[in-house]
Amino acid sequence: MASDASSVRYLPAGTRAVKIVVLGALGVGKTTYIGTISEIVPLCTDEPMTEAGELVDRMSDDTKSTTTVAMDFGRRTLDGGIVVYLFGAPGQPRFADMIRSLLDGALGGLVLVDTRDLGASFESMCLLEEAGVPYVVAINTFANAPFYDEEVLRDSLTLPPDRPLVHLDARDVESAKTGLITLIEDILRPLRSHA
Ligand SMILES: Nc1nc2c(ncn2[C@@H]2O[C@H](COP(=O)(O)OP(=O)(O)OP(=O)(O)O)[C@@H](O)[C@H]2O)c(=O)[nH]1
Ligand SMILES: [Mg+2]
Known part of the structure; x- marks a missing residue:
């Protein structure tokens, strides 16, 4: 089985499998992220977007032609x-019940954010807060998206100080791994402090 050179430090003995959920608004790069980071061929349930969703499924990139209709699935060994x-x-808020189901048993969530529409991230963050699942916010860098300082981002997203914030490119495996490792270390921190 493949293993990363990147390290997750101080793993408690016995921790072997971790379920995490990648969330975020429509078109922020969730499917791309899992496709980049997965060591197995990912399960992808993208289907063509049709005129029926034109008025409700709005996003910054209007060239995107498919959307995830159920879930993505991948695996990475660290x-x-x-x-x-x-x-x-x-990504659509109308699938909130589906997302709640996906969060069942999850140890963490990675919220991908496109800075062209920060407000669209609240839904994902609320679902995680509601489920009591710790999360990391990852700004997925798009070419035409505005750059904001961390202070502005935290303020705009009302992101609590204890929640990590990272920048990554969902298309780049090394960059994508920084988000995953930050999340795993955040999940494991309380376990380490009680070890
Ligand atoms: N520039 C840039 N483009 C990206 C990045 N990540 C994804 N994309 C592109 O953005 C588009 C949306 O990506 P998806 O991965 O389908 O987004 P998604 O969040 O899964 O979308 P839904 O399932 O519809 O919510 C695709 O055309 C990707 O090629 C990124 O980091 N930078
Ligand atoms: Mg998708």
Whole structure:
């Protein structure tokens, strides 16, 4: 089984499998992220977007032609043998019940954010807060998207100080891994402090 050179430090003995969910608004790069980081051929449930959703499924990139209709699934083995099972959520708020189901048993959530529409991220963050699942916010860098300082981002997203914020490119495996490792370390921190 492949293993990363990147390290997740101080793994408690016995931690071997972790379920995490990748969330975020429509078109922020969730499917791309899982496709980039997965060591297995990912399960992808994208289907063509039709005129029926034209008025409700709005996003910054109007050239996108498919959308996730159920979930994405991938797997990544990190250094130390920890196996991360990645579930990608659909982006439309009307699938909130589906996302709640995906969050069942999840140890963490990675919220991808496109700075062209920060407000669209609230839904994902609320679902995670409601489910009591710790999360990391990852700004997925798009070419035409505005750059904001961390202070402005935290303020705009009302992101609590204890929630990590990272920048990544969902198309680049090394960059994508920074988000995953930050999340796993955040999940494991309380376990380490009680070890
Ligand atoms: N520039 C840039 N484009 C990206 C990045 N990540 C994804 N894309 C592109 O953005 C588009 C949307 O990506 P998807 O991965 O389908 O987004 P999604 O969040 O899964 O979308 P839904 O399932 O419809 O909610 C695709 O055309 C990607 O090629 C990124 O980091 N930078
Ligand atoms: Mg998708």
